[in-house]
Amino acid sequence: MNFATLGVVQAYTEKRLDAILGFSDFYSLATVAKVTPALGKGVPVITTAGMITQLGNKKIYPYLTRMHGSIAQMADSVYQLVAYQGAAGNGFDTGPVQPKEGNATNINLGYKNLFFIYNDKKRAVNKKIHPVGDTDNNAADVEISSYCYFSLYAIKSYFTSKNTHFKDVWKMSAPSLAFDEDLSVKSEDYANWLKIASSYANGMFHI
Numbered sequence: 001m002n003f004a005t006l007g008v009v010q011a012y013t014e015k016r017l018d019a020i021l022g023f024s025d026f027y028s029l030a031t032v033a034k035v036t037p038a039l040g041k042g043v044p045v046i047t048t049a050g051m052i053t054q055l056g057n058k059k060i061y062p063y064l065t066r067m068h069g070s071i072a073q074m075a076d077s078v079y080q081l082v083a084y085q086g087a088a089g090n091g092f093d094t095g096p097v098q099p100k101e102g103n104a105t106n107i108n109l110g111y112k113n114l115f116f117i118y119n120d121k122k123r124a125v126n127k128k129i130h131p132v133g134d135t136d137n138n139a140a141d142v143e144i145s146s147y148c149y150f151s152l153y154a155i156k157s158y159f160t161s162k163n164t165h166f167k168d169v170w171k172m173s174a175p176s177l178a179f180d181e182d183l184s185v186k187s188e189d190y191a192n193w194l195k196i197a198s199s200y201a202n203g204m205f206h207i
Contacts, residue, residue: 001175004037005028005032008020008035008036012161017039018088019043019044020043020046021046021047022045023049024051026049029045029050029064033060034061035061037062040111042062042063044065045062045064045065046065046067051074052070055070068190071150071154074151074155076152076155078155078158079155079162079163081107081108081109082109083108083114083166084111084112084163085108085163086165093196113200113202114201115196115198115201116175116176117176117177117179117197118149118151118152118176118191119146119179119180120145120178120180121146121180122143122144122149123178124182125177125179125193127180128183129204132202133136135200135203137187146176155174156173156174163199164191175200177197179193193194196203
């Protein structure tokens with residue numbers, strides 16, 4: 001039992017638990033949300049995290065409420081807003097879709113070249129290098145993937161399943177660059193990363 005679950009059970013036994021707001025990490029959230037249905041008549045768990053699709057299973061997590069929906073819903077929203085969709089149906093290049101009068105929700109930007117910059121310690125280009133024998137080396141080996149990484153994976157999977165253009169162009173992975181936002185980054189590094197993203201997104205070269 002992890003510390004999050006232990007704390008929840010302790011608070012319940014002390015009769016000071018009405019509801020839970022959190023948790024931000026998926027493991028604690030999933031573990032706690034599995035336990036809370038067994039506490040009395042059930043304890044609600046409300047979170048703005050927990051976007052992974054599996055947490056939407058109401059049979060396993062009946063008292064879990066996610067304020068932002070699932071990663072799949074997020075991927076669909078991104079697709080509807082920015083993605084070129086000419087190859088999704090008849091294959092014709094329709095270009096950007098203009099909204100109907102008085103309805104801004106039908107906007108589609110029709111982008112074919114996309115590049116993602118996201119926070120992820122495990123894959124960061126500025127990842128801290130731990131020398132062999134460093135006491136922090138074990139921590140580096142077990143670095144977990146970030147929420148941003150799972151979001152990007154969902155976007156890639158959704159785009160390639162919906163659209164032959166992105167399936168052909170992206171193949172194994174969506175063009176992206178990961179960095180560690182917790183480390184000190186020089187302004188020139190940000191500038192170089194943005195140049196790469198801008199060049200790709202404008203179709204000047206392919207990665």
